[in-house]
Amino acid sequence: SQQGEEDPQALSIQEGENATMNCSYKTSINNLQWYRQNSGRGLVHLILIRSNEREKHSGRLRVTLDTSKKSSSLLITASRAADTASYFCATDAWSNMLTFGGGTRLMVKP
């Protein structure tokens, strides 16, 4: 079973537009992380938000966390063709493990 579920499963936008993807989870967490996976590659850590944080920024990335709704969102502003990838949320529920969602496939058209 997967703790996190991303929405939408796939997203197609034009270069320069913003991309928003959402993650919902089921149990209380210590932190939530977002990863990017380019086609045929391993995952790369993007950003981590702790359970006592509500919003975090890193460059063109903005992550929000609503623990009351058990949900998070990842916003990529001014998207570029190079942002084309799959994006996964992962939750840490005070264990030694992360539980990954099914991912959102983002395509940014030039």
Place this chain on the structure above:
Amino acid sequence: NAGVTQTPKFRVLKTGQSMTLLCAQDMNHEYMYWYRQDPGMGLRLIHYSVGEGTTAKGEVPDGYNVSRLKKQNFLLGLESAAPSQTSVYFCASSYSGLPSYNEQFFGPGTRLTVL
């Protein structure tokens, strides 16, 4: 630093054959993980290790064994491969000191096909 490396990158097995996937990390991380990723899906944890000489089961451990004889290496074994084990396998490692938020560093993956 090479980060996390995996050997081999590709492998084709016949049903019933055995093989070992090797993961190595040069970041002195305590924690190491093996995941599998099936088409269009997220990662599922097979086994993990919180230190040299220790291993634990993840979400989908059946059909796999692991060993962590050295801190920098984590081996994943398939004793008798089955077509259902056709997948891409990823190794990851993470830092366990304080503060520790379990940010994981991933290898490039091993694409395994079982015929």
